[in-house]
Amino acid sequence: MDLFDNLIDDHRLILGVLDAMERFIGKVEAGAELDLVELNRFAVFLREFVDLVHQEKEETLLFPAMARLGYAKGGAPIAHVHAEHEREHKLIFELRQIVVRDRPFSSTKRARIVGLVHEIVAFLREHIRKENELLYPTVKSEFSGQTLEDITKKLWTGEQAERRIVEDAWLRTLATELASAHGK
Numbered sequence: 001m002d003l004f005d006n007l008i009d010d011h012r013l014i015l016g017v018l019d020a021m022e023r024f025i026g027k028v029e030a031g032a033e034l035d036l037v038e039l040n041r042f043a044v045f046l047r048e049f050v051d052l053v054h055q056e057k058e059e060t061l062l063f064p065a066m067a068r069l070g071y072a073k074g075g076a077p078i079a080h081v082h083a084e085h086e087r088e089h090k091l092i093f094e095l096r097q098i099v100v101r102d103r104p105f106s107s108t109k110r111a112r113i114v115g116l117v118h119e120i121v122a123f124l125r126e127h128i129r130k131e132n133e134l135l136y137p138t139v140k141s142e143f144s145g146q147t148l149e150d151i152t153k154k155l156w157t158g159e160q161a162e163r164r165i166v167e168d169a170w171l172r173t174l175a176t177e178l179a180s181a182h183g184k
């Protein structure tokens with residue numbers, strides 16, 4: 001599995017959790033009680049996996065490799081994808097702040113949570129679609145076999161490798177649990 005296969009596999013996992021989160025918030029909109037423990041589990045996955053693990057791979061492995069290939073750091077597509085990562089970070093940060101706040105929530109706050117979850121789901125789906133369909137295939141076709149092999153190796157090596165492997169496994173389990181707890 002090369003770097004791009006790994007990133008696409010992350011996307012598949014993230015999309016599964018987004019589907020689950022959409023079903024979860026759909027029930028809240030239909031009148032179910034807002035389960036904050038469950039919302040917090042989604043927030044943990046979004047922060048730990050999407051915001052940290054996955055985006056870090058793109059920001060610290062993919063983008064520098066693209067820059068070495070000649071892509072300008074301040075130009076498209078790196079700057080565009082980076083700006084979207086910043087937007088994702090802000091949305092997820094707002095959710096993280098909300099889930100640890102005192103309750104009960106006002107009806108306004110509850111409506112904001114519902115709106116925020118929909119915003120996160122829509123934004124991430126579109127971001128992932130663009131990366132899968134446009135960014136990754138273009139960049140992959142420009143990498144030599146050796147470049148791809150070298151950056152793929154960096155996924156599971158380095159100082160924090162052991163810790164990353166353990167956390168990655170835990171987050172994948174959490175994603176599976178969320179998807180099955182909020183299945184169709």
Ligand SMILES: [Fe+2]
Nearest residue numbers: 055058085131
């Ligand atoms: Fe991304």
Ligand SMILES: [Fe+2]
Nearest residue numbers: 054058128131
């Ligand atoms: Fe991505």
